[in-house]
Amino acid sequence: xxGNEAVGEAAVRAGCRYFFGYPITPQNEIPEYxxxxxxxxxxxxxxAESEVAAINMVYGAAGAGARVMTSSSGPxxxxxxxxxxxxxxxxxxxxxxxxxxxxxxxxSIQPAQSDYFQATKGGxxxxxxxxxLAPASVQEMVDLVMDAFDVADEYRNPVMIxxxxxxxxxxxPVEFKERPFSAPREKPWATTGANGRxxxxxxxxxxxxxxxxxxxxxxxEKYRTISGKEVRYEVVDPGDSEYFLVAYGTTSRICRSVMQxxxxxGIRAGLIRPxxxxxxxxxxxxxxxxxxxxxxTVEMSCGQMVEDVRLAVCGRAPVRFYGRTGGMIPQPQAILxxxxxxxxxxx
Amino acid sequence: xxxxxxxxxPGCTHGIAHRLVGEVIDELGIAAKTIGISPVGCAxxxxxxxxxxxxxxxxxxxxxxxxxxxxxxxxxxVFSYQGDGDLASIGTAEIVHAAARGEKITVxxxxxxxxxxxxxxxxxxxxxxxxxxxTPGGRDPSxxxxxxxxxxxxxxxxxxxxxxxxxxxxxANVARARRAILKAFKVQMLDLGFSLVEVLSICPTNWGLAxxxxxxxxxEMMIPTFTLGELKSPAEVG
Numbered sequence: 001x002x003g004n005e006a007v008g009e010a011a012v013r014a015g016c017r018y019f020f021g022y023p024i025t026p027q028n029e030i031p032e033y034x035x036x037x038x039x040x041x042x043x044x045x046x047x048a049e050s051e052v053a054a055i056n057m058v059y060g061a062a063g064a065g066a067r068v069m070t071s072s073s074g075p076x077x078x079x080x081x082x083x084x085x086x087x088x089x090x091x092x093x094x095x096x097x098x099x100x101x102x103x104x105x106x107x108s109i110q111p112a113q114s115d116y117f118q119a120t121k122g123g124x125x126x127x128x129x130x131x132x133l134a135p136a137s138v139q140e141m142v143d144l145v146m147d148a149f150d151v152a153d154e155y156r157n158p159v160m161i162x163x164x165x166x167x168x169x170x171x172x173p174v175e176f177k178e179r180p181f182s183a184p185r186e187k188p189w190a191t192t193g194a195n196g197r198x199x200x201x202x203x204x205x206x207x208x209x210x211x212x213x214x215x216x217x218x219x220x221e222k223y224r225t226i227s228g229k230e231v232r233y234e235v236v237d238p239g240d241s242e243y244f245l246v247a248y249g250t251t252s253r254i255c256r257s258v259m260q261x262x263x264x265x266g267i268r269a270g271l272i273r274p275x276x277x278x279x280x281x282x283x284x285x286x287x288x289x290x291x292x293x294x295x296x297t298v299e300m301s302c303g304q305m306v307e308d309v310r311l312a313v314c315g316r317a318p319v320r321f322y323g324r325t326g327g328m329i330p331q332p333q334a335i336l337x338x339x340x341x342x343x344x345x346x347x
Numbered sequence: 348x349x350x351x352x353x354x355x356x357p358g359c360t361h362g363i364a365h366r367l368v369g370e371v372i373d374e375l376g377i378a379a380k381t382i383g384i385s386p387v388g389c390a391x392x393x394x395x396x397x398x399x400x401x402x403x404x405x406x407x408x409x410x411x412x413x414x415x416x417x418x419x420x421x422x423x424x425v426f427s428y429q430g431d432g433d434l435a436s437i438g439t440a441e442i443v444h445a446a447a448r449g450e451k452i453t454v455x456x457x458x459x460x461x462x463x464x465x466x467x468x469x470x471x472x473x474x475x476x477x478x479x480x481x482t483p484g485g486r487d488p489s490x491x492x493x494x495x496x497x498x499x500x501x502x503x504x505x506x507x508x509x510x511x512x513x514x515x516x517x518x519a520n521v522a523r524a525r526r527a528i529l530k531a532f533k534v535q536m537l538d539l540g541f542s543l544v545e546v547l548s549i550c551p552t553n554w555g556l557a558x559x560x561x562x563x564x565x566x567e568m569m570i571p572t573f574t575l576g577e578l579k580s581p582a583e584v585g
Contacts, residue, residue, distance in 0.1 A: 049444035056408035060415025191400035193380035202402040
C-alpha cells in the first residue's frame with residue numbers, strides 16, 4: 001500500500017470519521033483517499049478553503065467530541081500552526097500528519113526533515129507541546145497513526161505524525177493488525193448541546209494572568225506526565241557498539257545499512273532511532289554515553305535534532321552531524337565517510 | 348441568558364443583540380442543542396452570557412470552527428457571533444467559503460464600523476471620511492479603500508439561504524432585528540443553508556459619541572452605506 005493511503009486507512013480503522021484538509025504535495029493521496037473512504041463509513045471529508053480553515057474545522061470537530069484528522073506538508077503546517085496552538089491550549093485531541101517537504105518558504109516538494117524544530121519546539125505561539133511520532137516504514141506509519149488517536153484522547157492533546165515525502169510516496173506491504181478497537185471514549189467536556197447538564201466551554205482565553213499561569217502550569221504538568229510515559233525509541237546495538245548513528249524516519253533506514261557497512265570495516269556501530277521526537281528519548285542517549293566513543297546524527301536538514309542529541313550527550317562524547325537538505329537524501333557512502341572520520345578522531 | 352453583569356461599555360448595543368439571540372433560542376426551545384462560537388474582539392466573552400455550550404474561536408475562524416461542529420453534529424443548532432474586524436477583515440475567507448458551501452450555520456454579524464476591543468482602529472466597514480485611530484484624517488479611499496458590504500457580497504453566493512441587514516438604533520428596528528435573527532435560526536433548522544444577519548450596532552466609546560448621538564449616527568451616516576432589509580430569503584420561512 002502507498003504510504004499516504006495507508007495513513008488514511010489506519011485513521012479510519014482507528015475510528016476517525018472526520019477529515020478536513022487542503023491540497024499540498026507530497027501528501028495529496030491522504031485527502032484523496034479520505035474523500036473516497038470516509039463517506040462509505042458514514043464519515044465526512046471536507047476540502048477546506050485553506051489550511052487555516054482546515055485546522056479550525058478540526059478544532060470545532062474535536063471540541064464536538066469527534067475523532068478527527070488533518071494532514072499537510074511544511075508550508076501548510078506553518079499555516080495550521082495558529083490553530084494547533086489553540087487546539088493545544090483548549091486541550092482538544094486530534095491527529096495532524098506532516099509529510100515533510102523541503103523548506104524554508106515554498107522550498108520544494110522533495111522529502112526533508114527540516115520541520116523538526118517546528119514540530120518539537122513549538123511552531124505556533126505560547127508554551128505548548130505536541131506529541132510527535134516519527135515512523136520509519138509504511139507499516140510503522142499505520143501502527144503509529146492508530147496509536148496517535150489513543151494518545152490524543154488519553155491526554156487531550158494534539159498528536160503529530162511526522163513523516164516525509166518518501167514515506168508518503170513509497171509502497172510497502174502493510175498488515176492492519178487485529179488490535180483491541182479503542183472506541184472513541186466518553187468526552188463529557190465536549191460541546192454537544194448542554195441538554196440537561198451545565199453548559200460546556202471550549203476556550204483558550206484566560207484574561208487574568210494568575211489564571212493563565214495556572215493553566216500553563218497545568219499544561220506543563222501534563223507534558224511532564226507525557227514525557228515520563230510516552231517516550232518511544234529503538235536501539236539497534238549488537239552489544240558492543242562504540243559509535244552510534246542517531247537518525248529517525250527515512251534517514252534511520254539509510255543509517256541501518258550504514259551501520260552494517262561500518263561493521264564490515266571493523267567499526268562497532270549501533271543505531272539509536274527516536275520514534276517520539278517529542279518527548280525526545282534523552283535517557284536512551286544518555287545511557288549510550290556510558291560506553292559510546294562518539295555519535296553521528298544524520299538528518300535531512302541542516303541540523304535540528306542534533307541539538308537534542310547534544311543535550312542528551314551533554315559533552316560526554318563527541319557528537320558529529322551530517323545532513324543533506326533541500327530535498328537531497330543522505331547517501332550511505334557519505335555517511336560512512338563521516339563515521340570513519342569520527343572514529344579517526346575528528347569531532 | 349445567564350444572570351451576570353456584562354463587560355460591554357456603557358451604551359453599547361452588544362447587550363441588545365445578545366438578548367435578541369437569547370430570546371430567539373428560548374422561543375425556538377433549542378438551548379439544549381445549541382452550540383455557540385464566540386469571536387476574537389469585544390464579544391469574545393459571549394460564552395459568559397449565553398447558557399448554552401460554547402467554543403471560543405481564533406480571530407476570524409469562527410465559521411470554520413462552526414463548520415467542524417456542525418459536520419459532526421448535524422442535528423444541533425450552531426451559531427457564531429462575530430464583529431466586523433473578526434468577520435470582515437481577518438476572517439473574510441472563512442465567512443465567504445462557509446456561505447459558499449451552504450454550511451447550515453447561523454451567523455450574527457455585528458457591524459459597528461470600527462475595531463472595538465483593540466481601541467478604535469479602522470475596520471473594513473469603516474465609512475469613507477470616518478475618523479478612527481488609524482485614519483486620523485478620516486478614511487480616505489485612495490489610501491484605505493472602501494467599506495465592504497458583507498451582506499450584499501454574501502447574498503451573491505448560491506450557498507447563502509438567508510441574508511439580512513438590520514439595525515438596533517430604535518425600538519422598531521430592534522423588533523425587526525429580532526424577527527430576522529429568528530428567521531436565520533429557522534433557516535438552519537430547516538436545513539436550507541447558510542444564514543447571516545448583519546446587525547448595525549453602536550460603539551460610543553470608540554466613536555467618541557454619547558449613546559443617543561451614536562444611535563443617530565447609525566441612522567444618518569451608516570444606513571445610507573449599509574442599506575437595511577432582507578437581501579435573500581427562502582420561501583419556506585416566509
